[in-house]
Amino acid sequence: MTTARIPLLHRYANPAAFGRLASQILPWTAGASAILLGLGLYFGLFASPPDYQQGESVRIMYVHVPAAIMSEVVYGLMAAAAAAGFIWKHALADLFVKAAAPLGAAFTFICLVAGSLWGKPMWGAWWVWDARLTSELVLFFLYLGYLALVDAFDDPQRGLKAGAILVLVGVVDLPIIKFSVNWWNTLHQPASLMTLSGPKVDPSMLLPLMLMIGGFTTFFVTVVLMRLESELLARRIRAWRTAAGEE
Amino acid sequence: MSAALTLFLHDLRLQLRLSTDLIAPLAFFVLATLMVPLGVGPEPNLLARLAPGMLWITALLATLLALDRLFQRDFEDGTLDLLALSPLPLELVVLAKVAAHWVTTGLPLLVIAPVLGVMLHLDTGGYLTLEISLLLGTPVLSMIGAFGAAVTLGARRGGALLALLVLPLYVPILIFATSAIGAAGEGLSPRPHLLLLASVFAGGIVLVPFAAAAALRNALE
Numbered sequence: 444m445t446t447a448r449i450p451l452l453h454r455y456a457n458p459a460a461f462g463r464l465a466s467q468i469l470p471w472t473a474g475a476s477a478i479l480l481g482l483g484l485y486f487g488l489f490a491s492p493p494d495y496q497q498g499e500s501v502r503i504m505y506v507h508v509p510a511a512i513m514s515e516v517v518y519g520l521m522a523a524a525a526a527a528g529f530i531w532k533h534a535l536a537d538l539f540v541k542a543a544a545p546l547g548a549a550f551t552f553i554c555l556v557a558g559s560l561w562g563k564p565m566w567g568a569w570w571v572w573d574a575r576l577t578s579e580l581v582l583f584f585l586y587l588g589y590l591a592l593v594d595a596f597d598d599p600q601r602g603l604k605a606g607a608i609l610v611l612v613g614v615v616d617l618p619i620i621k622f623s624v625n626w627w628n629t630l631h632q633p634a635s636l637m638t639l640s641g642p643k644v645d646p647s648m649l650l651p652l653m654l655m656i657g658g659f660t661t662f663f664v665t666v667v668l669m670r671l672e673s674e675l676l677a678r679r680i681r682a683w684r685t686a687a688g689e690e
Numbered sequence: 691m692s693a694a695l696t697l698f699l700h701d702l703r704l705q706l707r708l709s710t711d712l713i714a715p716l717a718f719f720v721l722a723t724l725m726v727p728l729g730v731g732p733e734p735n736l737l738a739r740l741a742p743g744m745l746w747i748t749a750l751l752a753t754l755l756a757l758d759r760l761f762q763r764d765f766e767d768g769t770l771d772l773l774a775l776s777p778l779p780l781e782l783v784v785l786a787k788v789a790a791h792w793v794t795t796g797l798p799l800l801v802i803a804p805v806l807g808v809m810l811h812l813d814t815g816g817y818l819t820l821e822i823s824l825l826l827g828t829p830v831l832s833m834i835g836a837f838g839a840a841v842t843l844g845a846r847r848g849g850a851l852l853a854l855l856v857l858p859l860y861v862p863i864l865i866f867a868t869s870a871i872g873a874a875g876e877g878l879s880p881r882p883h884l885l886l887l888a889s890v891f892a893g894g895i896v897l898v899p900f901a902a903a904a905a906l907r908n909a910l911e
Contacts, residue, residue: 577861584854585858588855595845595847601908602845604908605905608908609841616858
């Protein structure tokens with residue numbers, strides 16, 4: 444069978460084909476991530492002006508905002524992959540969900556911690572029970588719940604499937620986080636980056652922010668590919684062990 | 691449909707005969723709520739302020755108690771396999787079991803809640819809203835809990851895991867229910883909060899059985 448006959452979605456379901464693709468992409472995303480994060484940190488920490496209201500604290504935003512975006516994007520990707528796993532029985536979909544989950548949890552944690560550090564000087568409190576903070580916290584617990592569930596079964600395949608169902612149920616939280624600041628008039632400021640009339644951020648601050656968002660994204664792609672490759676290797680080792688009658 | 695009804699009555703009879711299953715959540719609800727005045731002091735205004743939240747949090751934890759056994763026994767003795775093979779859709783099996791679970795855990799909470807409200811000095815305007823919110827909210831708690839029980843079926847340390855998975859999903863119900871009771875206690879209309887709660891009820895009862903049934907199929911594979 445020629446590769447052209449296989450739909451793109453399934454061409455890389457073959458672990459060997461995926462492994463080749465991943466090892467081709469990996470050096471590029473790793474390099475891009477290092478450069479973007481380096482540049483972003485330089486511009487964010489040194490070569491951008493302090494905010495007229497927030498002062499130097501605005502620099503926390505260059506970590507907080509990308510982490511917040513990634514916390515939601517990663518969950519969205521996990522949900523899409525979980526759905527793909529159910530609909531097309533794609534071989535790598537459930538593994539992707541597992542590979543992405545700790546990263547998503549880490550991004551959510553960074554987002555919460557950075558936001559808290561920013562909130563103390565700006566709002567005068569480490570934590571405020573506003574709608575967006577609460578729903579982001581719930582998202583963090585959804586990630587933790589997934590991570591606990593996936594490892595709780597003796598049969599890894601069963602854990603992956605159970606986790607995929609949980610991810611799909613938890614997806615109701617995503618729109619609540621995204622729109623909480625528009626629906627409820629709470630303390631967290633409304634969106635200033637993705638509005639219908641374009642970004643409402645000054646170019647001198649937009650540059651480091653965009654660099655950091657690019658850096659976070661390429662970092663995620665790099666690590667997720669590495670984790671997927673190691674999951675595939677672990678699966679192969681398990682198969683060999685079973686074949687050798689050790690388990 | 692009559693098969694689902696038979697299953698519901700069968701489950702109900704089973705749970706009524708195992709009286710510990712019936713008494714444990716209720717006793718927990720009463721005792722945990724009565725810990726509040728002992729913990730924060732008997733000051734009536736403070737208790738009235740805390741009452742909606744405390745009643746709902748303890749109700750929420752009480753429904754968790756009997757959940758891990760919802761499918762466990764049937765899973766272990768193979769009844770669940772037979773139910774999955776029967777012409778009755780697994781979604782309806784879930785609904786019938788959840789209904790039986792609600793009648794034995796949710797409904798008793800509804801009956802005892804006003805008494806506990808009195809002991810916590812709940813504002814007089816809040817009682818009707820407390821009952822309506824429990825009536826709308828506890829079935830969804832049972833439903834989401836059934837999903838949690840289905841998805842953790844066969845897992846190691848299922849009980850603690852169940853709480854970790856289910857509690858974040860309980861958050862919207864808790865928020866809408868307690869803000870409804872709070873609004874009613876202050877003389878405002880609880881209607882908008884109750885309507886939101888009703889929409890959660892309507893959505894939950896329709897959609898969650900599918901997720902729970904998918905999880906059960908995964909467990910039976």
